[in-house]
Amino acid sequence: MLFSILECNFKASRITGDLVNFTHALSLLKPEILTEVSYVIASISDPTTPYTNLKTALLKRPQSSVSTRLLELLSKEELGSEKPSDLLRRMKQLLGDKYQPFDIGLFSHIFYQRLPPAVQHSLFSVKAKLSPDELANLTDGFMTTIPDSSVAAITLK
Template sequence: MTSANSSGAAAQNDSSGLASITVLSRIPEFWCDKPRLWFVQTDAILGPQKLSDEAKYNLVVAKLGKEVIQQVSDILLKPLETKKFEALKSRLLQVNEESEIRQFQKLLSEMELGDQKPSQLLRKMKELARDKIPDETLSIMWQGHLPASVRAVLATTDVKNVENLAAIADKIIETSRPQEISEIRANTSSSNDTALILAEIAKLNLRINYLETQKPTFRNRIHNFRRARSRSTSRRRNMSRRTPNSADWLCSYHYRYRNRATKCMEPCAWKKINQEN
């Protein structure tokens, strides 16, 4: 190889190394609480670079902290021959992303407006819903977290699109005086108006839909309970004392304690029954 070619190869390697350093500096540290969004941003940075699978894999590993590294240690110690990046991405999403049930619980009981804009709250709720809840239901739930005055304005508009409603709600909040907003927020928790009731109905509908997916297990439990109850009732009927004049009448001691009874009162058929058995 000539000196010119050697110089060209060295310059190319230096350029490639500088490019990798530049890309690495643009990628943030891994977000354990938002792994899917982190990969969206990372893919947007890596996409135009036309990097190899190995290079993308190494860049992601460089952005993982100690606790995250431990979660994927088996992949790092024995990496695959191909598709390393996709295997690492899949594992990180699997380990760090919340389950659908947990996200469903957060959507039902842990959402609050606080100091954020209505549109910001809506985006968080849509992220938890993951397109599995109709926009109409989600809109009712979202409005249930808004101040009463904002809901009152939204109720008078003909706008149905939830994104457009969020934009209107943002404007209402922005144009309201701080004192009015604080008073509204203070009274929101005790408000029992129609919008809040509808939001609770929407939550109940979501719970019912979830129970529908668990229906076979629920039915089995009901069936087993009824069978056990039927057997218990049957045993009680078979052990009934009937009348004092019947041939199988038992005294109160033997009726209650059976073979553990230490006393007996006439009339009692216990001895006769034992002799027949």
């Protein structure tokens, strides 16, 4: 997808030089990806096509493995200030094409564990009866009724 966006921008800006494309692409890559393709950067065999060589190397590299994605999914990611449905969407994106065959009961449990304890207690009796999407929608609504815990208590004198 990165290359599709880049190439649309190159076309719109009338940028045709492979070296210019290469430097633009490098500026957008995350450091961990740069590390993975540093051998391409260091050993560009044909200096007239560095962008093409970089694109080929990136497209050939394996996507993150299922085990890596599972570890990321299991790592404690806090809900923060977002809605539970946003967290669920991120968790699904993390699994990508592996979401459908993934154990939905386990996935739902992992999602449930990311919810604030007060919400977990309130939804305990219904969590097993709901799909992750239904649980997220119910939780979105439920959390709007809970007072913000970050608001300081008012003390009367």
